[in-house]
Amino acid sequence: MTIHNMETTKTHSSSAHVKFHMDVHNRRLLQDLPWDALLEEWPAHGVVPLQVRRGESRHPVIFVEREGVRYAIKETTPHMAEREIANLREIDRRGISALSPVGSVIVSAPPILLEEKGPNGLPEYISGDRGYTVTKLAPRVIPHVLLYRVPFTRKTKRRILSAIAILLVELHEHGVYWGDPSLANVLIRIAGQRIQAILADAETVEFFPGPVNEGLRQQDLESFGESLMWQAEDLRYAQGLPEDEELIDDKDFRYLEQRYRILRREHRQLHYSLASATRFQFQHMLETLNERGISLLGIGGQTFQQFATVLPGWYQRRIHELLDIHVPRKYARRFYNTILSHQYHLSQNEGHHISLERAAKDWYTRYHLPAILFLRQHLTKGQDPLQAYFSFLEYRWKLSQKVGHEVPLEEAKSSPLYIFQHLNWTKN
Structure with a gap:
């Protein structure tokens, strides 16, 4: 993992107080972006977003290029932005494939009125502060929603599921419980003839000093299986496919489980026998x-x-x-x-x-x-x-x-x- 000199820098704009939690080089490239505006308003402020393939996201996301460096910027709360960047750095330290963290940006803004009269008769406000996670834009990756536009043969499906099984075993064996595993939170990199699954959302992960226990492993597997079904159904509706056409079925999930258990067993055998083989x-x-x-x-x-x-x-x-x-x-x-x-x-x-x-x-x-x-x-x-x-x-x-x-x-x-x-x- 590359270690940078981290700085927290404050800049002033017309309506916001901005703090950058990242190294000097990236801060210099990013500091003149219109942080006082919401991400969806950035194009109106002269920011030209990169036209790249994107998947689903619960949060507003924009892709920008600054002096040849491509960034993905996600808008969320200050707490979640700092948490996710810290999680991505720890995942990187453990050597697992994930988005490359740059840092977070925290924008202080006036409180937002929630109700004129709250439970006690007084106006009720919520914090207007915003947080941004900044990562390097991963090269040659395909979001899951685009995977279904390529010929989705049984062989292609199984190669992708095998790559995801490898990611899950890597996480669990290195003490990382995902918490929200789904196709929407995975990027697939196809580099040459290699298929690799990359963790794209680390908000919910939890860390342990040793391998993840059986209960949490099973929770991650079951959660991923549930996500396979409802995401495949959403994609079927979006593409106008007939009801009897299934992009993913129970057999695919059973295949993922099988690959996971084989990989885990091989990992255990290699761990104990490699030194003396x-x-x-x-x-x-x-x-x-x-x-x-x-x-x-x-x-x-x-x-x-x-x-x-x-x-x-x-x-x-x-x-x-x-x-x-x-x-x-x-x-x-x-x-x-x-x-x-x-x-x-x-x-x-x-x-x-x-x-x-x-x-x-x-x-x-x-x-x-x-x-x-x-x-x-x-x-x-x-x-x-x-x-x-x-x-x-x-x-x-x-x-x-x-x-x-x-x-x-x-x-x-x-x-x-x-x-x-x-x-x-x-x-x-």
């Missing part, structure tokens, strides 16, 4: 996760936060970023998992975290290239060494599974069975 055991865990539609994107201090739902092609793109090589799609996942396993092995041996970039280059130089050179010596001109290499990886993987431990490269390539089945025939 061999490289072969670690790669076996990766394969098991992949079979369940879950991908581990990298190893870090908080391993589980690297889990994701990815689209076809993500592994190829990531390998190209790391090594500048192209790998056929059908082999890319195992190729990438091999790099992850090497990162895990290096980190264990050296006693500290090794970056994926360093691990990829080390593995490529020490293991991949020597294997390719070995295979070139046994292949004819017409044989593709890369195809043979993946056959070798497949053979080594199956041999490791059979003996119950990782088979070294030298032992695998000198195996009589491998030479007979995969090399000798190529020369005939």
Whole structure:
């Protein structure tokens, strides 16, 4: 989490007293906005809102750009603005995907008359003060109301629900009870071939020093299930769809629950077994996760936060970023998992975290290239060494599974069975 020098700055306008609770840079960019007016009146004061995709919100929201920085500004009460920004900062500190907090703005204004004669016969007023939460506008995100405009196939639905299940487990395992989980409070980021759910409303969250208890977990799951049903119904009416056409049904919620429980179980197993697992055991865990539609994107201090739902092609793109090589799609996942396993092995041996970039280059130089050179010596001109290499990886993987431990490269390539089945025939 980035730490800024925070300042509280007061500015005066014609009818309001404004306090900025944010760092100097962002305050400078935002201080000349018409804070003495309601958000809905800002366009009349010369503010040109960004035309971006937006979802539903209980509060007025505006998107603005200041010197190339894009902000989302939400109008609420002073207490809720300060609470939500504090919550977002704590969520960020715990490493969970959420809106990026900038700060809050508090505007003092005259009291608002509620009733000419209250219960005691005197005028009754409420505070006219307003609060604003300011966040960085998340790039490449889709509000839930727009998700239904894309082809909402069963596969697309399940990828989105898997991403939301990952977010829920991340929150609960890191001691965050959401309190108001719903599609309306989620943004979906589709970056390349990766789908990620981002928490977009933190007003109601509560924090605990350890994982959230069973009762609160179930409350969040049930609340999200209820929201799925009524939001899908609202969208059906809004789009003029017939009553018998359901965008989301009970099967979808059961799928979300199933994904949540699988992810939670995998998290628990990784938490207890990762520290002592061999490289072969670690790669076996990766394969098991992949079979369940879950991908581990990298190893870090908080391993589980690297889990994701990815689209076809993500592994190829990531390998190209790391090594500048192209790998056929059908082999890319195992190729990438091999790099992850090497990162895990290096980190264990050296006693500290090794970056994926360093691990990829080390593995490529020490293991991949020597294997390719070995295979070139046994292949004819017409044989593709890369195809043979993946056959070798497949053979080594199956041999490791059979003996119950990782088979070294030298032992695998000198195996009589491998030479007979995969090399000798190529020369005939």
